[in-house]
Amino acid sequence: MLQAIQQKMDPTAGLPDVKAASEAKSLLTVDKVTLRYKTPNLLITATEDVSFSVERSDRFVLLGPSGCGKSTLLKAVGGYMAPVSGSIHINGRPVKKPGADRMMVFQEFDQLLPWKTVLENVMFPLVVARKLPRREAEARAKEYIDKVKLTRATDSYPHTLSGGMKQRVAIARGMAMQPDILLMDEPFAALDALTRRQMQDELLQLWEDTRFTVIFVTHSIAEAIKISNRILLLSPHPGRVKAEVIDVDRACQDDGSAVALERDIHNLLFSESGHRE
Amino acid sequence: MPGPQIILAADVTTNRQHANVAEVEQRLGSLELILGISAVRKTVLIIVLAIIWQVYASYLDNPLLFPTLSDTLTTLYDRFVDGTLPSRIWTTLQVLITGYVAGTLLAAILTILAINTRIGTDFLETMTAMFNPLPAISLLPLALIWFGLGASSLVFVLIHSVLWAVALNTHAGFLGVSRTLRMVGGNYGLTGLSYVTRILVPAAFPSILTGLKIGWAFAWRTLIAAELVFGVSSGQGGLGWFIFENRNLLDIPAVFAGLLTVIIIGLIVENLVFQTIERHTIQKWGMKE
Incomplete structure (x- = not known):
């Protein structure tokens, strides 16, 4: 399994030429991005010189322990913060501000607008950002609400839904926009374990249906292996690329290869952190 | 050595209808329902205060200070x-x-x-x-x-x-x-x-x-x-x-x-x-x- 892990010993080294050539066509390229943010008395470097690219229909997971800047990185891709150095391009265009071509699904349950029903929540971005006529927006919203199996809750207000249902609405809202990339920031982290597994299965099912591109942030190795086809491993303080795992979907639960991969990734993530702290 | 076993609950195995489902939801008594409406409680309060006003003012009997x-x-x-x-x-x-x-x-x-x-x-x-x-x-x-x-x-x-x-x-x-x-x-x-x-x-x-x-x-x-x-x-x-x-x-x-x-x-x-x-x-x- 280790041959699937391309370890990057020197994160500042340039990417191989072959790969650089193919990256011109990538859906999303993140090139040597350094991100810093301010707290009232500190300037914190969240990530340093992080590069990766996401292809169409990738299920790309950013994985790392807390403090590796994976959520910050996702926010930068979302356009909520600008890199100090480096660049982020989507479809060849630089990312400057948030936009509906990159729909976010957050961890928090309060991401739905409480004053709108499930249907209105899914319709709203279609109407304001995609400028669809109401009838068309409603039809598309209903289609995606059906996809996430919430047909019965179409006219409910978010406060009457359970956590898992709220996350389903958020996913339907993101997918109905048919964005270039769906950005998911630990969307299942606040759910109970049973619901989380169910949601992971449903997400994979949805992907089989529509083959959307998704970047998924998580700190659970098992979740990363289950969901992704590619994993970017980040090391903490500051976030640097440690390795990239490709062809993750070839790992299989039955023959134990998924368990082996999980162990390999775990060792890789925690091997150094011992003398670091 | 036998592996883990799953023992189903009795009414699942017999496939019997749940006979006691009616007890899951019960209507509250009508007095409880009426007292549950805050408008009713407040109206009662206002009526009581009005009665106290009327009784006290009649007892005082001084329309220049406190009319009924x-x-x-x-x-x-x-x-x-x-x-x-x-x-x-x-x-x-x-x-x-x-x-x-x-x-x-x-x-x-x-x-x-x-x-x-x-x-x-x-x-x-x-x-x-x-x-x-x-x-x-x-x-x-x-x-x-x-x-x-x-x-x-x-x-x-x-x-x-x-x-x-x-x-x-x-x-x-x-x-x-x-x-x-x-x-x-x-x-x-x-x-x-x-x-x-x-x-x-x-x-x-x-x-x-x-x-x-x-x-x-x-x-x-x-x-x-x-x-x-x-x-x-x-x-x-x-x-x-x-x-x-x-x-x-x-x-x-x-x-x-x-x-x-x-x-x-x-x-x-x-x-x-x-x-x-x-x-x-x-x-x-x-x-x-």
């Missing part, structure tokens, strides 16, 4: 029928609504500026800190010099009493909108005014409504006080002037009738207007239990 409830209600009815009270109420409400609407609009402009620009935030914060503690009524002498003895002086004072309360609450509400919701708004590409009206206003609606309620109460009190202290300020006086005038005539039941009218209008606005808005917005949205 029945005297007050009779006077109220007479003054309504002869048209004095309706015209006084109308005068007061006209001024009140003008001032209230103007104050609210100004508050909206100030908070929209404050949420979009830093200078706007500084301006709003400084102005609220300075003027919010200043009682509106204390500006009336000045207003009378600037605008003369007319409705415009009263409107000026009303704007002052409404503006800061509404602006303060609205701004606090905007600042309290969760980061996730703000990011969702940004994700939809909403900016400027459409961001404020489509995300911030509904998300901050509980605070805005509180501000509107406080503003209404401030305006109402300020106006009655202003009319009481400075008497008639336009062609015909309002409710405050009605109370003042009848005290001078020693028509105490009419004074009580005037006060009762003030209370009743306050109750109507609180219970009908604001509670209806609340029921159709923040209660429906689950922002208030």
Whole structure:
């Protein structure tokens, strides 16, 4: 399994030429991005010189322990913060501000607008950002609400839904926009374990249906292996690329290869952190 | 060695219908249901207070100090029928609504500026800190010099009493909108005014409504006080002037009738207007239990 892990010993080294050539066509390229943010008395470097690219229909997971800047990185891709150095391009265009071509699904349950029903929540971005006529927006919203199996809750207000249902609405809202990339920031982290597994299965099912591109942030190795086809491993303080795992979907639960991969990734993530702290 | 086993519950294995399902939901008793309505409880409370008033005033038997409830209600009815009270109420409400609407609009402009620009935030914060503690009524002498003895002086004072309360609450509400919701708004590409009206206003609606309620109460009190202290300020006086005038005539039941009218209008606005808005917005949205 280790041959699937391309370890990057020197994160500042340039990417191989072959790969650089193919990256011109990538859906999303993140090139040597350094991100810093301010707290009232500190300037914190969240990530340093992080590069990766996401292809169409990738299920790309950013994985790392807390403090590796994976959520910050996702926010930068979302356009909520600008890199100090480096660049982020989507479809060849630089990312400057948030936009509906990159729909976010957050961890928090309060991401739905409480004053709108499930249907209105899914319709709203279609109407304001995609400028669809109401009838068309409603039809598309209903289609995606059906996809996430919430047909019965179409006219409910978010406060009457359970956590898992709220996350389903958020996913339907993101997918109905048919964005270039769906950005998911630990969307299942606040759910109970049973619901989380169910949601992971449903997400994979949805992907089989529509083959959307998704970047998924998580700190659970098992979740990363289950969901992704590619994993970017980040090391903490500051976030640097440690390795990239490709062809993750070839790992299989039955023959134990998924368990082996999980162990390999775990060792890789925690091997150094011992003398670091 | 045998592996783990799953033992199904008895009524699953026998595939029997759940016979005791009816007990999961039971209706409450009718007395409990009636007492569950807060309007009923409050009405009972008001009736009890009214009875105490009537009994105590009859016992006191001094209409100059404390008229009975029945005297007050009779006077109220007479003054309504002869048209004095309706015209006084109308005068007061006209001024009140003008001032209230103007104050609210100004508050909206100030908070929209404050949420979009830093200078706007500084301006709003400084102005609220300075003027919010200043009682509106204390500006009336000045207003009378600037605008003369007319409705415009009263409107000026009303704007002052409404503006800061509404602006303060609205701004606090905007600042309290969760980061996730703000990011969702940004994700939809909403900016400027459409961001404020489509995300911030509904998300901050509980605070805005509180501000509107406080503003209404401030305006109402300020106006009655202003009319009481400075008497008639336009062609015909309002409710405050009605109370003042009848005290001078020693028509105490009419004074009580005037006060009762003030209370009743306050109750109507609180219970009908604001509670209806609340029921159709923040209660429906689950922002208030």
